[in-house]
């Protein structure tokens with residue numbers, strides 16, 4: 001394909017492969033059963049286990065087979081996902097509605113004069129300065145000058161760093177305490193500040209645009225608190241640092257020390273940029289570089305692996321099949337690692353802000369559903385909350401288990417329990433329990449006067465519920481980087497398949513505009529032109 005081929009790709013529903021999938025769907029849905037699929041094919045696991053940098057993905061417990069995969073792989077070819085991917089990685093303006101590239105991969109490319117990545121000089125100049133600064137902050141913490149770092153940001157300027165700092169806490173030593181403030185609800189920042197000492201605290205103000213209401217409001221509160229609690233204007237420069245593409249606005253706020261990045265870094269893809277400063281403060285420069293290297297390894301896997309073994313592409317194809325042909329409306333991500341507790345929150349923005357669209361690149365309505373709702377919680381906690389519905393509810397939810405073979409703690413017996421729980425759940429979802437089996441079991445509610453057949457039906461599991469499992473050797477900076485990059489490329493590939501732009505977010509604008517209209521009305525009480533509900537609630541909120 002020519003270099004412009006990414007623009008002229010057919011939409012998924014206008015390809016022969018789509019028609020092929022439509023023809024396959026009916027018989028597949030009527031006849032497919034995971035238990036039978038494994039019984040019929042002893043090599044199913046080997047065929048559907050994918051090796052990628054730092055992890056293995058078991059896609060064998062998903063609802064698909066060799067024929068469906070052939071059609072899906074054809075779909076990837078016919079929709080030109082490789083041309084899209086190559087254009088993205090080369091810095092073409094794939095974010096068409098904003099006229100921008102989406103070059104987060106350039107942030108993690110190593111310095112290689114033989115193979116220079118786009119923007120390599122500016123990327124590495126900022127990276128070197130950022131990591132030197134992070135090490136200086138760590139040194140100030142170790143010499144007792146700084147106790148706390150408060151990162152103020154929201155959305156992509158919060159979720160990625162917050163996730164990473166927690167995920168990599170087993171690799172953090174000797175740094176200051178890190179706190180995150182995001183919500184415009186001041187309960188968050190006002191609960192934090194009284195426990196800090198102004199002259200021993202560093203505030204990071206992270207905002208790509210440096211105009212975001214929540215971040216600006218929190219930064220103003222932090223600044224006022226700093227000045228009222230022993231800090232003075234001259235000390236501000238030492239205690240406030242900005243991470244932004246809008247250096248002028250940061251300067252106008254009074255921040256003199258900034259690390260910049262570029263408009264081709266989308267907010268939800270920005271943890272690899274200067275926005276990752278708290279990660280570098282937590283795990284040090286070496287750890288941060290290892291995280292970038294892990295992500296880069298996944299970039300190369302995405303760029304170089306043929307479609308049939310390319311993990312981000314396979315995950316995207318499976319997601320499309322599950323959404324558009326099997327009708328699964330949500331997917332549940334379950335990290336069996338407490339340190340990945342924030343992963344579902346990060347993925348909610350990454351997946352739903354990127355793919356929650358209803359028109360394609362040409363502005364035409366999509367032919368079917370786009371993104372599934374992403375949700376989740378760490379295992380094993382989640383087993384004791386919503387797993388009842390996953391096993392016996394009427395809605396089938398594909399689940400993604402994330403297991404980590406080696407822990408960073410020293411309680412091997414508990415880690416074995418954790419892994420056994422994760423493994424047991426994916427197996428139980430698939431195997432289920434028949435009514436006949438349930439009848440043979442002794443019910444724990446034996447004392448209750450209930451017909452044995454009725455009780456057996458309550459204790460029956462249909463099984464055949466799909467899941468995928470990502471298996472990491474250990475959770476360290478490199479594997480974490482690879483894992484997050486995998487999800488980023490899954491999202492981009494889905495955008496390519498559906499023909500939508502995964503790098504803009506126009507859907508967040510309307511609410512912001514209406515907030516700007518309603519904020520002064522809360523003061524004035526003016527309800528002119530408002531709908532009845534909003535007017536009534538506004539009056540109540542004013543205490544009227």
Ligand SMILES: O=P(O)(O)OC[C@H]1O[C@](O)(CO)[C@@H](O)[C@@H]1O
Pocket residue numbers: 154155156157206207208209210211212215267268353505508
């Ligand atoms: O970094 P900024 O400019 O403050 O934006 C924060 C977040 O707001 C959004 O624009 C949407 O609300 C996100 O895409 C972004 O990550």
